[in-house]
Amino acid sequence: MREVAVIGVGMVKFGRYDKSVWELARDAILEALQDAGVEFKKVEALYSGNMYRTNLSGQQILQQIGLTGIPVVNVVNACATGSTAVREAYLAVAMGLHDIVVAVGSEQMGKMGLLGADAARREESVEGILGSGLMPAIFSTAGVEHMRKYGTTIEQFAKVSVKNHKYGYYNPRSQYRVILSLEDVLNSRMISYPNTLYMCCPTGDGAAAVVLAPMSRAREFTSKPVKIAASVLTTDPYTDRVFALPDPNTMTRNAAKLAYEQAGIGPEDLDLVELHDCFATAEILHYENLGLCPEGEGGRLIDEGATEVDGRIPVNISGGLLSLGHPIGATGVSKICECVWQLRGEAQTPDRQVPDCKVALAHTIGLASGGACTIHILVR
Amino acid sequence: MTEAAKSAEPTKKARPIVPYLKLPEKEGEEAVLVGVRCKACGKAFLGERLVCPNCTAINQFEPVTFSRTGELYAYTIVYQSAPGIPVPYISAIIDLPEGVSVRANLVDIEPRPENLKFGMKVEMVTRKVREDSEGNDVIAFFFRPAVQ
Numbered sequence: 114m115r116e117v118a119v120i121g122v123g124m125v126k127f128g129r130y131d132k133s134v135w136e137l138a139r140d141a142i143l144e145a146l147q148d149a150g151v152e153f154k155k156v157e158a159l160y161s162g163n164m165y166r167t168n169l170s171g172q173q174i175l176q177q178i179g180l181t182g183i184p185v186v187n188v189v190n191a192c193a194t195g196s197t198a199v200r201e202a203y204l205a206v207a208m209g210l211h212d213i214v215v216a217v218g219s220e221q222m223g224k225m226g227l228l229g230a231d232a233a234r235r236e237e238s239v240e241g242i243l244g245s246g247l248m249p250a251i252f253s254t255a256g257v258e259h260m261r262k263y264g265t266t267i268e269q270f271a272k273v274s275v276k277n278h279k280y281g282y283y284n285p286r287s288q289y290r291v292i293l294s295l296e297d298v299l300n301s302r303m304i305s306y307p308n309t310l311y312m313c314c315p316t317g318d319g320a321a322a323v324v325l326a327p328m329s330r331a332r333e334f335t336s337k338p339v340k341i342a343a344s345v346l347t348t349d350p351y352t353d354r355v356f357a358l359p360d361p362n363t364m365t366r367n368a369a370k371l372a373y374e375q376a377g378i379g380p381e382d383l384d385l386v387e388l389h390d391c392f393a394t395a396e397i398l399h400y401e402n403l404g405l406c407p408e409g410e411g412g413r414l415i416d417e418g419a420t421e422v423d424g425r426i427p428v429n430i431s432g433g434l435l436s437l438g439h440p441i442g443a444t445g446v447s448k449i450c451e452c453v454w455q456l457r458g459e460a461q462t463p464d465r466q467v468p469d470c471k472v473a474l475a476h477t478i479g480l481a482s483g484g485a486c487t488i489h490i491l492v493r
Numbered sequence: 494m495t496e497a498a499k500s501a502e503p504t505k506k507a508r509p510i511v512p513y514l515k516l517p518e519k520e521g522e523e524a525v526l527v528g529v530r531c532k533a534c535g536k537a538f539l540g541e542r543l544v545c546p547n548c549t550a551i552n553q554f555e556p557v558t559f560s561r562t563g564e565l566y567a568y569t570i571v572y573q574s575a576p577g578i579p580v581p582y583i584s585a586i587i588d589l590p591e592g593v594s595v596r597a598n599l600v601d602i603e604p605r606p607e608n609l610k611f612g613m614k615v616e617m618v619t620r621k622v623r624e625d626s627e628g629n630d631v632i633a634f635f636f637r638p639a640v641q
Contacts, residue, residue, distance in 0.1 A: 242635075249573070
């Protein structure tokens with residue numbers, strides 16, 4: 114396997130757009146190509162992640178950016194769609210199939226509201242009868258399970274939202290740039306106990322792209338190549354309650370173990386973690402799943418401020434899904450973009466630049482009836 | 494009514510909302526959740542399967558009838574759902590003693606966290622939730638705090 118480098122990154126501000134999703138993807142790719150100093154004619158393959166418009170998504174993007182006839186692989190893997198596209202691109206370069214490749218994630222959700230709500234209205238639906246299979250319920254129940262096991266409090270979960278919105282405020286690419294107090298978060302309307310409105314990520318539109326090349330050629334393009342030290346994909350293995358309560362934990366733990374082995378590092382070596390905070394409850398669970406703190410101490414980690422930008426292990430300094438936004442296909446790629454900017458010292462505003470950032474981890478999961486988890490470890 | 498008219502009248506039936514809910518077929522029976530247990534690894538599942546999702550053994554199952562009582566493992570209280578679905582409601586994960594967990598609404602209790610104790614005993618009840626397009630009663634299962 115060859116060493117693989119990220120040589121360019123690009124991302125449109127997450128939000129809501131009148132222009133088409135393919136134009137958003139175009140803009141992200143053009144930024145990434147410019148960042149890499151590569152013209153699109155040099156790109157040998159495109160890996161495209163889009164969840165709601167899966168079929169031929171990459172070809173639609175090529176129509177915006179150049180019909181060069183290159184191979185396109187279209188990827189879908191729930192909320193891990195974009196990061197799965199990055200992994201496919203990584204594998205193609207690592208295995209020597211291609212040299213210069215692009216992975217792009219894009220999504221246009223508009224104001225679609227709760228994911229799965231349309232299906233829940235069908236006559237045969239069991240939503241609201243056999244409990245809830247909607248996203249807030251899945252991650253809220255997982256949070257309540259953590260409360261049961263470790264006594265985690267709703268205030269501790271709410272602090273995640275305060276933190277992530279604070280950094281999102283300083284990130285010009287963030288969808289919701291607003292400073293929230295703990296009271297603001299706790300007093301916003303309850304969506305699914307214990308997650309209030311501000312503890313749930315928004316829907317939105319967005320796109321993000323990366324250009325990858327073998328490390329041996331990276332310096333032809335950039336003075337600041339970032340090495341992909343690990344790229345891992347797992348699914349949810351059998352656990353005893355998995356059919357009743359989808360499990361975000363075990364697949365993340367499995368992925369983390371593999372990623373740390375692949376990179377030859379441990380969680381203590383990380384300078385930044387961008388993890389999948391689709392709901393505030395999820396961030397606390399993943400502190401433990403990724404080994405950032407001992408089992409059961411996720412609540413204490415946020416209380417101590419350890420995951421702030423100047424803390425022991427900064428987490429979601431992009432603003433996270435809660436503030437940056439979560440246009441599904443784009444999310445996993447955007448986390449890798451953020452890691453690259455932080456590793457290069459280009460986090461745009463001093464309030465959210467992680468000091469001396471050398472090793473960063475990007476984590477994304479997709480979970481409904483079944484799950485996917487990716488982890489990428491990036492090193493400068 | 495003539496015999497011919499009687500037979501032309503559609504017979505309304507009770508229909509379970511999911512295949513793993515078995516409705517009573519005669520007087521004195523109770524509705525139960527049914528499933529299978531893998532003889533190779535011992536794990537139990539709601540409904541029918543060919544292959545064990547835990548150990549991958551093929552067709553090594555024996556039928557199981559699950560208890561109507563269990564314990565509350567975890568829950569959420571849903572305040573925002575799809576349009577048209579009444580809120581709030583408790584979406585509960587119930588552990589049954591045969592080693593399977595099931596998701597269901599927890600009913601007959603005010604949906605407030607202080608009312609919900611982890612491990613509290615709950616029992617299954619069935620209720621009609623709607624009629625299907627053929628006019629059959631659709632029956633669902635729920636759990637409620639167990640009567641001691």
